[in-house]
Structures are given as structure tokens and as C-alpha cells.
Amino acid sequence: MLLIEQLTTQENFTSNEQKIAHYILENLTQIPNMNIEQIAKQTYTSHSAVVRLAKKLNFEGFRDFKIALSEAAYNKRYTQEQVDANFPFEPQDSSDQIAKKMADLTIETIKLTQLQINGKLLEDAAAILTKANRIFLFAKGDSQIRSRSFQNKMIKINKFLIVADEYADEAWTAANLTPTDCALFVTYGAKSPQHAKILTYFQEKRIPSVLLSGNPNAALNQLATLPIVISQNEYDFLKIGTFSSQIAFQYVLDTLFSILYAQEFQQNLVNLKIKHALLEQGILSENPTP
Structure with missing residues (x-):
């Protein structure tokens, strides 16, 4: 025993x-x-x-x-334990137990997501983003927070993304896209009627789009140029928080950024050193070297 x-x-x-x-x-x-x-x-x-x-x-x-x-x-x-993505902890759990369960959920989610990732799809998505003159982000709520993190990272490789949903004016923003631009949609349920209208318009105008969602049955998957579906054991509404879906999205977007960075790794490294020196000792530093 x-x-x-x-x-x-x-x-x-x-x-x-x-x-x-x-x-x-x-x-x-x-x-x-x-x-x-x-x-x-x-x-x-x-x-x-x-x-x-x-x-x-x-x-x-x-x-x-x-x-x-x-x-x-x-x-x-x-030792990793199976955790319910919707209710990962119980009211009687101690702080240590909650911390352990959240760690297990994070690890489990990333492993499940990694198994679903298609390297060719991510390479194709990276190609669309690289070719675009402008990249527009369509995302709401928690998904927009993940998207803004991706936006922040992309600045490091001189790609400036525009949040289309920022002022609830996504339709006007969408009307200004051209085939030289691209749109990145991040939505777990992928059920927004407005997003469906916008993607239909983009399809007609041959404006490239990448859709990152968690719904394999979403109609939006048929409208996007490149759908990437990462499903999790998470409900749409009945849950404590969007833990699993947002961990998955963060992981996929971080991986996508890494692929983009690796394509021009040496040049990006050189630019990093130049920018770092400029920000630390140059004119843009808080305490520039005289």
C-alpha cells in the first residue's frame, strides 16, 4: 500500500x-x-x-x-491532474490547491493546443501577415486582450497592427481595407453576425483574412481565407472564466509571432540591438548619454 x-x-x-x-x-x-x-x-x-x-x-x-x-x-x-476547464477549482480548495489546479489547467491546455496546431497553417498565416501592408485585428472582450498582446509583440518586428473593434466602429474600418491589407479575427465562439458580414465583404473584395477560433462548426470558418480552429473543453457561457480558451489563443499567437520573428531572425536581432541601444543610451533614453 x-x-x-x-x-x-x-x-x-x-x-x-x-x-x-x-x-x-x-x-x-x-x-x-x-x-x-x-x-x-x-x-x-x-x-x-x-x-x-x-x-x-x-x-x-x-x-x-x-x-x-x-x-x-x-x-x-x-503530477498533472485532469481539471475541468469551466470550473477548475472548488469552493473548499485551499490556495495551494487552486494554484496547483490552475497550473495543471494551463499545462493541459497548451498540450492539447499543441496537438491541434498545424505547422503548415501557421506558416500560411505568417505569409499572409508578412505580405500585408496593414494588419487589422477584429476581436472583442478577452480575445481582444490576447490580440493586443500580439499587437505589442509585432511592434518589435516593425509591424503595426490596428485594432478594428476598438471604438465599436469595425464596419467603417472594414470598408477601408483593400486587397493589399489583411484581417486577423480572434474569437472563441466565432458567432458574431457582424464578423460574418465583414468576412463576407472581404471574401467578395478578395481581402485576405485569418480566423483564429475555437468552434469547428462556425460558419465563419467557411468565410475566412485561412481558418485556424483550436477547440477546448470550455463552454460558451457557463464557466468561471475564459481560462482555457485564452491560454490557447495566447499560445497560438505567441507561436505565430515566433515564426514571423524566425523568418528574419538575424535582421531582427540586429534591429533589436540597435533599438535597445537607442532606448537605453540614445536620444530616446530617459537619461541619454551626453
């Missing part, structure tokens, strides 16, 4: 041993940093009671017992 199972079943444990076992299970991740006196004090037992429990579990003494507990604590902290 595993150590954690022995501490949980508490077979033939005395009342003091039950107290110690319960405390260890509730504070497993803190045990590696505690000594025997601290455990005895926290459980209102004694040094000898802790040692007796260790020996009952077939350890020579507290030192070996603590090493095994440290391994169990490590496994608990770093």
Missing part, C-alpha cells in the same frame, strides 16, 4: 497517530520544510508519537519517513 493510502486509511492508528496523519495529509507540501518538533507541536502530540507512527509505517525513523513524505509532496505538486 502506498504511503498516502496508509495515512488515509489509518489502519490500527492510535488517536495521536490519527491526528498526525490527518495533519500530514492536510499540509503535505509543507512537511518537507518542517522538523519533528514542529509537527509534534502542530498536532498537540509528542516527538515520540511521530517516531512511533514512522516505525508503524515500516520506516526506521523520522528521517526516512520525512524523505518518503517529501517524495509524495513532490508528486502531488508536480
Whole structure:
């Protein structure tokens, strides 16, 4: 029987041993940093009671017992668990449990997204963005926050993206695009009627568009020049937050930026050094070198 199972079943444990076992299970991740006196004090037992429990579990003494507990604590902290993307934590969870579950959700989401990524699609998307004179972002709510992060990164490679939805004037903005521009739509549900109208217009005018969504059945997928679908186990509305979808979008957009950066890696590196010097010691620095 595993150590954690022995501490949980508490077979033939005395009342003091039950107290110690319960405390260890509730504070497993803190045990590696505690000594025997601290455990005895926290459980209102004694040094000898802790040692007796260790020996009952077939350890020579507290030192070996603590090493095994440290391994169990490590496994608990770093072994990934399945997490509900819509309700990833429970009201009774401790802060440590919530932190662990959010870490697991992030890792699980990125792994699932990576499995769905099509390298050729991302290369094609990068080609569309590279060729465009102007890039317009169509995104609302949380997706716009992810898009703005992408916008900020693109400045580093001298690409200045325009947020079309910024002032709820996306229709007027869309009317000004030309075939030399491109549009990037970021929307998890991909159900916006306005986006459908805009993409229909772009299709008619041969204006290239990239759609990043989480809905494989969305009608918008048929309207976009290049649809990229990354689906997650996340509902549209019944959820605590848009954790999974936005982690996925951030990962895809970061990957897309990295592909664009790598295409001109040496030149971008040279430009980075020049700009860094300008901002740190040049005229644009807060404290320019005289």
C-alpha cells in the first residue's frame, strides 16, 4: 500500500497517530520544510508519537519517513491532474490547491493546443501577415486582450497592427481595407453576425483574412481565407472564466509571432540591438548619454 493510502486509511492508528496523519495529509507540501518538533507541536502530540507512527509505517525513523513524505509532496505538486476547464477549482480548495489546479489547467491546455496546431497553417498565416501592408485585428472582450498582446509583440518586428473593434466602429474600418491589407479575427465562439458580414465583404473584395477560433462548426470558418480552429473543453457561457480558451489563443499567437520573428531572425536581432541601444543610451533614453 502506498504511503498516502496508509495515512488515509489509518489502519490500527492510535488517536495521536490519527491526528498526525490527518495533519500530514492536510499540509503535505509543507512537511518537507518542517522538523519533528514542529509537527509534534502542530498536532498537540509528542516527538515520540511521530517516531512511533514512522516505525508503524515500516520506516526506521523520522528521517526516512520525512524523505518518503517529501517524495509524495513532490508528486502531488508536480503530477498533472485532469481539471475541468469551466470550473477548475472548488469552493473548499485551499490556495495551494487552486494554484496547483490552475497550473495543471494551463499545462493541459497548451498540450492539447499543441496537438491541434498545424505547422503548415501557421506558416500560411505568417505569409499572409508578412505580405500585408496593414494588419487589422477584429476581436472583442478577452480575445481582444490576447490580440493586443500580439499587437505589442509585432511592434518589435516593425509591424503595426490596428485594432478594428476598438471604438465599436469595425464596419467603417472594414470598408477601408483593400486587397493589399489583411484581417486577423480572434474569437472563441466565432458567432458574431457582424464578423460574418465583414468576412463576407472581404471574401467578395478578395481581402485576405485569418480566423483564429475555437468552434469547428462556425460558419465563419467557411468565410475566412485561412481558418485556424483550436477547440477546448470550455463552454460558451457557463464557466468561471475564459481560462482555457485564452491560454490557447495566447499560445497560438505567441507561436505565430515566433515564426514571423524566425523568418528574419538575424535582421531582427540586429534591429533589436540597435533599438535597445537607442532606448537605453540614445536620444530616446530617459537619461541619454551626453
